[in-house]
Amino acid sequence: xxxxxxxxxxxxxxxxxxxxxxxxxxxxxxxxxxxxxxxxxxxxxxxxxxxxxxxxxxxxxxxxxxxxxxxxxxxxxxxxxxxxxxxxxxxxxxxxxxxxxxxxxxxxxxxxxxxxxxxxxxxxxxxxxxxxxxxxxxxxxxxxxxxxxxxxxxxx
Amino acid sequence: xxxxxxxxxxxxxxxxxxxxxxxxxxxxxxxxxxxxxxxxxxxxxxxxxxxxxxxxxxxxxxxxxxxxxxxxxxxxxxxxxxxxxxxxxxxxxxxxxxxxxxxxxxxxxxxxxxxxxxxxxxxxxxxxxxxxxxxxxxxxxxxxxxxxxxxxxxxxxxxxxxxxxxxxxxxxxxx
Numbered sequence: 001x002x003x004x005x006x007x008x009x010x011x012x013x014x015x016x017x018x019x020x021x022x023x024x025x026x027x028x029x030x031x032x033x034x035x036x037x038x039x040x041x042x043x044x045x046x047x048x049x050x051x052x053x054x055x056x057x058x059x060x061x062x063x064x065x066x067x068x069x070x071x072x073x074x075x076x077x078x079x080x081x082x083x084x085x086x087x088x089x090x091x092x093x094x095x096x097x098x099x100x101x102x103x104x105x106x107x108x109x110x111x112x113x114x115x116x117x118x119x120x121x122x123x124x125x126x127x128x129x130x131x132x133x134x135x136x137x138x139x140x141x142x143x144x145x146x147x148x149x150x151x152x153x154x155x156x
Numbered sequence: 157x158x159x160x161x162x163x164x165x166x167x168x169x170x171x172x173x174x175x176x177x178x179x180x181x182x183x184x185x186x187x188x189x190x191x192x193x194x195x196x197x198x199x200x201x202x203x204x205x206x207x208x209x210x211x212x213x214x215x216x217x218x219x220x221x222x223x224x225x226x227x228x229x230x231x232x233x234x235x236x237x238x239x240x241x242x243x244x245x246x247x248x249x250x251x252x253x254x255x256x257x258x259x260x261x262x263x264x265x266x267x268x269x270x271x272x273x274x275x276x277x278x279x280x281x282x283x284x285x286x287x288x289x290x291x292x293x294x295x296x297x298x299x300x301x302x303x304x305x306x307x308x309x310x311x312x313x314x315x316x317x318x319x320x321x322x323x324x325x326x327x328x329x330x331x
Contacts, residue, residue, distance in 0.1 A: 048290075048292040049292045049293050051185055051186070060292075061257070061283075062291075062292040062293065065283060065287055069287065088191065089191060090191060090192070090287065090288060090289070090290040091191055091290045091292070092188060092189070092190070092191035092290065093191075094185070094188055115173075118169070122162055122165065122166065125162055126162055126163075129162075
């Protein structure tokens with residue numbers, strides 16, 4: 001048990017070191033929850049300069065400043081939402097990988113769900129239309145047999 | 157009949173969405189507006205580049221339409237846009253500089269070499285005022301109206317065409 005724990009700790013350390021390699025500073029946290037929040041927050045914000053790198057992955061000077069600000073605000077006891085607002089106020093919605101749900105993003109968030117809904121509707125209607133069509137269509141032979149049966153019924 | 161209509165709906169929907177997304181491909185992501193547009197210039201307190209004992213704050217930017225240029229000695233495009241900024245100052249536009257992530261020594265060297273169109277330069281060595289302005293690279297230029305509200309933002313190098321076609325008309329508009 002202790003062995004497994006040692007191994008997993010060593011593995012995680014290795015993982016952490018590889019994740020922060022490349023000019024990005026190491027930050028020490030006493031509280032693992034806060035460390036997780038720091039990682040999640042810096043992974044969810046886009047570097048304003050480099051266009052498609054999260055700030056936890058970018059060595060642009062502005063990303064360093066933003067990481068530092070996230071760190072300071074966390075130490076200051078601010079909530080995740082407050083920290084995100086703080087950043088969006090300065091750098092705009094652009095930095096959010098997950099845009100917030102608000103009036104102008106309803107279409108963005110709603111479109112995939114709407115499309116799935118429309119797709120399901122189309123499939124249902126098509127299946128139903130096909131079923132009705134196949135029930136209606138009788139071959140000439142079937143029709144002749146049906147007529148014969150009806151006529152026999154009438155003549156008897 | 158309904159089935160044919162439904163089948164027609166699929167390609168129409170597909171083309172509609174494809175056109176919508178295709179349009180998005182043409183948008184330049186670095187052309188976005190500053191998040192501070194139409195908001196007040198952020199509060200700050202700093203010394204000036206020339207005099208470390210002189211303290212300035214956001215009231216520096218009220219009373220008159222002012223162009224605020226964020227620059228640093230380390231920034232090549234800032235050197236290239238200096239002639240345009242000098243021209244703007246010659247047009248009686250009040251210019252204030254923010255010396256961003258720089259040292260006093262290098263900043264002053266820059267001004268003596270490339271000219272000084274600025275009434276005053278706010279000294280921002282750690283980039284904290286730049287951060288509150290949402291600056292992510294120099295040069296950037298902000299137009300602040302007489303009430304201290306940001307009215308126009310120019311990201312990057314200011315070309316002579318930018319002066320004529322964008323900046324001068326914006327200054328006139330807010331004066």
